[in-house]
Amino acid sequence: MDTPLEDPAYEVGTSKAAARIRAAATEVFAAKGYGAASTREIAARLDLSPGAVYPHYKTKESLLFAIALEGHRAVLDTITRAADSATSPRDQLTAAVSAYVKWHAHHHAIARVVQYELRALSDEHFKTIAEIRRATSRVFERILEFGDASGEFHTLDSAAATLAITSLGIDVSRWFPSNAYSDPDLLAERFVELALRMVGNI
Amino acid sequence: MDTPLEDPAYEVGTSKAAARIRAAATEVFAAKGYGAASTREIAARLDLSPGAVYPHYKTKESLLFAIALEGHRAVLDTITRAADSATSPRDQLTAAVSAYVKWHAHHHAIARVVQYELRALSDEHFKTIAEIRRATSRVFERILEFGDASGEFHTLDSAAATLAITSLGIDVSRWFPSNAYSDPDLLAERFVELALRMVGNI
Amino acid sequence: MDTPLEDPAYEVGTSKAAARIRAAATEVFAAKGYGAASTREIAARLDLSPGAVYPHYKTKESLLFAIALEGHRAVLDTITRAADSATSPRDQLTAAVSAYVKWHAHHHAIARVVQYELRALSDEHFKTIAEIRRATSRVFERILEFGDASGEFHTLDSAAATLAITSLGIDVSRWFPSNAYSDPDLLAERFVELALRMVGNI
Amino acid sequence: MDTPLEDPAYEVGTSKAAARIRAAATEVFAAKGYGAASTREIAARLDLSPGAVYPHYKTKESLLFAIALEGHRAVLDTITRAADSATSPRDQLTAAVSAYVKWHAHHHAIARVVQYELRALSDEHFKTIAEIRRATSRVFERILEFGDASGEFHTLDSAAATLAITSLGIDVSRWFPSNAYSDPDLLAERFVELALRMVGNI
DNA sequence: GATGAATGAGACTTCATTCAT
DNA sequence: AATGAATGAAGTCTCATTCAT
Numbered sequence: 001m002d003t004p005l006e007d008p009a010y011e012v013g014t015s016k017a018a019a020r021i022r023a024a025a026t027e028v029f030a031a032k033g034y035g036a037a038s039t040r041e042i043a044a045r046l047d048l049s050p051g052a053v054y055p056h057y058k059t060k061e062s063l064l065f066a067i068a069l070e071g072h073r074a075v076l077d078t079i080t081r082a083a084d085s086a087t088s089p090r091d092q093l094t095a096a097v098s099a100y101v102k103w104h105a106h107h108h109a110i111a112r113v114v115q116y117e118l119r120a121l122s123d124e125h126f127k128t129i130a131e132i133r134r135a136t137s138r139v140f141e142r143i144l145e146f147g148d149a150s151g152e153f154h155t156l157d158s159a160a161a162t163l164a165i166t167s168l169g170i171d172v173s174r175w176f177p178s179n180a181y182s183d184p185d186l187l188a189e190r191f192v193e194l195a196l197r198m199v200g201n202i
Numbered sequence: 203m204d205t206p207l208e209d210p211a212y213e214v215g216t217s218k219a220a221a222r223i224r225a226a227a228t229e230v231f232a233a234k235g236y237g238a239a240s241t242r243e244i245a246a247r248l249d250l251s252p253g254a255v256y257p258h259y260k261t262k263e264s265l266l267f268a269i270a271l272e273g274h275r276a277v278l279d280t281i282t283r284a285a286d287s288a289t290s291p292r293d294q295l296t297a298a299v300s301a302y303v304k305w306h307a308h309h310h311a312i313a314r315v316v317q318y319e320l321r322a323l324s325d326e327h328f329k330t331i332a333e334i335r336r337a338t339s340r341v342f343e344r345i346l347e348f349g350d351a352s353g354e355f356h357t358l359d360s361a362a363a364t365l366a367i368t369s370l371g372i373d374v375s376r377w378f379p380s381n382a383y384s385d386p387d388l389l390a391e392r393f394v395e396l397a398l399r400m401v402g403n404i
Numbered sequence: 405m406d407t408p409l410e411d412p413a414y415e416v417g418t419s420k421a422a423a424r425i426r427a428a429a430t431e432v433f434a435a436k437g438y439g440a441a442s443t444r445e446i447a448a449r450l451d452l453s454p455g456a457v458y459p460h461y462k463t464k465e466s467l468l469f470a471i472a473l474e475g476h477r478a479v480l481d482t483i484t485r486a487a488d489s490a491t492s493p494r495d496q497l498t499a500a501v502s503a504y505v506k507w508h509a510h511h512h513a514i515a516r517v518v519q520y521e522l523r524a525l526s527d528e529h530f531k532t533i534a535e536i537r538r539a540t541s542r543v544f545e546r547i548l549e550f551g552d553a554s555g556e557f558h559t560l561d562s563a564a565a566t567l568a569i570t571s572l573g574i575d576v577s578r579w580f581p582s583n584a585y586s587d588p589d590l591l592a593e594r595f596v597e598l599a600l601r602m603v604g605n606i
Numbered sequence: 607m608d609t610p611l612e613d614p615a616y617e618v619g620t621s622k623a624a625a626r627i628r629a630a631a632t633e634v635f636a637a638k639g640y641g642a643a644s645t646r647e648i649a650a651r652l653d654l655s656p657g658a659v660y661p662h663y664k665t666k667e668s669l670l671f672a673i674a675l676e677g678h679r680a681v682l683d684t685i686t687r688a689a690d691s692a693t694s695p696r697d698q699l700t701a702a703v704s705a706y707v708k709w710h711a712h713h714h715a716i717a718r719v720v721q722y723e724l725r726a727l728s729d730e731h732f733k734t735i736a737e738i739r740r741a742t743s744r745v746f747e748r749i750l751e752f753g754d755a756s757g758e759f760h761t762l763d764s765a766a767a768t769l770a771i772t773s774l775g776i777d778v779s780r781w782f783p784s785n786a787y788s789d790p791d792l793l794a795e796r797f798v799e800l801a802l803r804m805v806g807n808i
Numbered sequence: 809g810a811t812g813a814a815t816g817a818g819a820c821t822t823c824a825t826t827c828a829t
Numbered sequence: 830a831a832t833g834a835a836t837g838a839a840g841t842c843t844c845a846t847t848c849a850t
Binding site (some may be wrong): 432453 | 833834836837838
């Protein structure tokens with residue numbers, strides 16, 4: 001059962017120093033993009049020398065992977081718990097969308113790395129991440145199927161609706177916060193309403 | 203009337219060579235991100251020497267700006283024409299969303315640069331682009347207001363719906379094409395349905 | 405009292421490697437001029453890679469500044485000590501001119517950088533250097549004023565004589581060594597005689 | 607009799623355009639040094655394209671040579687005429703030093719190139735220039751010898767005095783104008799006095 | 809004579825990474 | 830674990846010069 005998805009220590013780095021490096025790297029990657037970020041700047045944020053990253057992460061890419069892995073696990077965990085906390089399709093969709101949107105708003109730096117910096121991963125690392133992404137998608141898919149089966153939802157195209165709902169959440173990390181929306185809770189409320197309409201509920 | 207939004211030659215570069223450089227740069231920026239892309243690679247794609255970019259664009263950033271300007275103008279122009287081609291709110295929304303989604307699918311390389319690489323722009327260039335982005339948003343906003351006023355739409359929150367509709371389009375450039383969707387027309391059809399539901403039409 | 409003039413470590417670089425880089429840069433700057441010299445060549449003289457200069461000096465200009473600062477301090481220190489070693493105006497002028505001329509002859513590479521490459525300095529760095537240059541000039545001025553007051557000298561125009569005396573020394577760094585003069589001591593002796601005549605002594 | 611020293615058109619360039627290019631280049635070379643100056647900047651000063659220099663001067667170095675040649679000839683001509691205009695050693699020295707100093711003050715841009723940028727010349731070009739420099743030195747030497755022979759001067763070391771007198775003039779081009787001296791005539795007067803003292807006249 | 813795109817070389821500088829300390 | 834000098838590669842950009850127009 002020690003698969004990458006389940007062992008939380010797998011390749012992420014457990015020491016306190018590693019966590020600080022991850023946090024600093026997340027901010028820099030989110031602000032400039034992985035390609036434009038330098039390991040020197042990450043080290044400098046922590047008042048460390050340029051070489052100090054390397055005892056913790058062998059390469060810049062492995063640091064990105066650790067962040068991506070941790071982030072993707074957090075999203076999946078968050079929406080899985082949310083969906084499991086409710087019983088009706090409507091309540092499940094409400095909980096899952098709300099959690100998804102809030103997570104992208106609250107953790108918009110991590111979220112940006114999670115959603116937009118994956119192209120720099122090695123093939124193998126990308127595959128590991130892609131697996132988690134598919135699992136995340138499946139959570140929404142199943143709720144829609146459940147709702148359509150129960151007659152509560154009237155989705156026109158299940159795949160399209162899933163795609164659209166996840167797009168709303170993902171895109172939050174691109175722009176959040178804005179002048180119009182800087183409260184994650186309010187934003188989540190609005191996007192839940194739109195998601196319910198997309199699936200034909202009410 | 204020679205504002206950046208209206209004079210099509212403004213800072214974009216009109217020569218054939220400049221256009222080829224823009225096209226090559228678009229592909230590289232889209233594939234790797236601006237920060238990880240090199241002017242050398244752009245030149246190499248056209249079998250040019252590394253310095254050959256510079257008679258046409260003084261800096262890498264100005265090349266990004268030219269692409270972003272051209273792209274943003276194209277989007278705005280496309281959806282403006284689409285909206286103007288119809289009269290009823292529903293037809294206008296259908297036309298505009300369809301055009302928006304299709305543009306992001308067809309031109310997903312340009313679109314990716316347009317939507318995700320703006321942080322590298324200089325402050326002044328960013329302002330010019332931001333103006334066009336606001337104009338683009340306003341096209342959707344006005345259609346929703348028109349529909350709400352006419353009673354055809356029953357939008358719960360106009361700003362949220364505009365945001366959501368544009369998010370759908372923008373996010374297309376992140377993932378398109380996928381296994382599930384590689385036909386821009388089909389995708390546009392599905393997303394139009396979802397947009398209409400979001401505004402409470404049918 | 406930690407002014408740039410007095411703290412010898414200020415911005416010069418204290419490590420052995422930095423000193424070697426300064427020495428190599430001095431030779432190259434003196435031979436080709438700052439503008440025509442390359443950091444690559446400086447590194448190559450020490451069998452280092454091109455980037456190896458940069459842990460020690462952040463820019464080529466800061467390397468020039470370090471050399472200029474060290475050199476200007478050395479001149480000022482040298483003539484100040486020389487002047488202080490004597491009591492009569494004639495002996496002071498003799499000692500100061502001799503020291504000044506010998507310094508420019510012995511250290512003609514540093515001297516050339518010190519005297520001819522300052523235009524490449526940043527404004528702030530230039531100001532720091534200009535302060536030291538004024539202090540150097542003042543040493544000669546004061547000796548002349550002292551001699552005029554004591555009746556030993558009969559200078560016609562104090563400012564002009566100071567200018568001329570420093571010009572003799574500075575210009576040494578342009579041509580030294582030549583066929584006619586390659587012995588710093590002999591040259592200094594001759595220039596001292598001329599300086600004494602310029603101030604009307606004997 | 608068509609030696610480089612005497613044929614004024616030799617390698618200098620006679621057209622009006624060539625003269626404008628020489629003038630622009632002189633300013634740029636004087637301001638930044640030959641090594642840091644670019645042919646592009648020279649062309650830009652005249653609102654010409656980068657390639658426009660090349661119909662007139664085949665290389666940047668040949669442009670430097672033309673300026674150096676013209677300048678060196680002008681100095682030699684100026685002091686030769688000055689010396690020839692007087693009969694007594696004292697009057698000859700006065701006239702020659704005055705002319706030399708004034709020339710370096712009035713033409714300080716050309717003078718700077720003439721005095722400090724010769725290292726960039728090709729060997730052959732340098733030899734041509736060095737010949738003129740020696741001729742210039744000889745003008746002063748002969749005046750001193752004449753004065754010593756006539757008993758009007760009491761030079762201690764003829765070579766040293768010549769060197770010192772030319773140093774004064776050359777160094778003017780380094781600093782002129784300054785706050786203290788911006789009037790060539792006044793400066794010349796002062797330096798003539800000092801030169802006369804150096805040779806023991808009065 | 810002049811333009812301006814292009815080249816080939818090379819400029820300064822940064823970067824991910826290593827390694828002795 | 831951390832430092833900081835160093836490397837080898839590469840990055841953006843400039844430059845002298847050429848050449849078709």
